[in-house]
Amino acid sequence: MLRNGVPFLWGVGILYQTNKWLSRCYLNALTGNSAWDWKKEIVILTGGSSGIGAAVASRLAKNGTKVIILDIQPPLDETVANVFFYATDISSSTAIEQVAEDIRRQHGDPSVLINNAGTGNSKLIMDQSAAETERIFNINILAHFHLVRQFLPAMVKQNHGHVVTVASMASFVTQGKNVSYACTKAAALAFHEGLGQEIKHRYHAPKVRTTIVHPTLTRTPLVEHVTRDSQSRSFCLEPETVADAIVEQLYSGQGGQLILPARFSLITGIRGFPSWLQELIRDALTSSRQSKAS
16 A cells, blocks of 8 residues: 555656746746846835834845835834835826835835735625725725836836735635625736736836735734634734745745745645635635624
């Protein structure tokens, strides 16, 4: 039995590594890396004052990279070297346009854009006001369009850059009381995929990389209301764990899709599951969330 199982395990391992290699090749347009000098790169980071963003900013800044934070709240420590804060409401396209002009004039053209800022609530569709829905969409997805329009042209011109989209496992599965947030995260995945296609086929800038990150529930102020019980807390990722993965991806010079934790990769294929199984999964997630809220 053991002897028969060894070739099978070898075969699975070979298929797994081949799949990783093919994904890496085709998600990077079959091109090698451009030269990155992280002492000279300029990073735009939305939502960098807390949570995942703050952890990313800290790691990059410690290694000498200039990080420009766009957020409505200042970082806890505004004296950190290499970190620059611009108070910006990214739900406003006008505010984004104005701050982009200031950044280019004062710092030059950024080579990395990390669309990390996000918001949401646990309201039912019928209980959410139009203003609340619009704000979630403005921050979680429309800001990505506005920021890319501002900063991608310079990356394309240099054929050098990286756009990181911080999405969620909600890109793949929706539960009740989370609909507007999940809609924006599904849209973020479509944005990432379409952006990569445009960079490759329309702008012919294959060394401008794109990465999307799908963390599961992460211990940030955004989800504090659903992580009060010990079971949820034990299930949560720490912001530092997600930040480590993002920074490692940047330093690799490669684009790609990060599922955090990796053992949840199967969920990315949920849309290919039988409809009844998809519904059972959604039922279980919604029931679990409702019981924690009660």
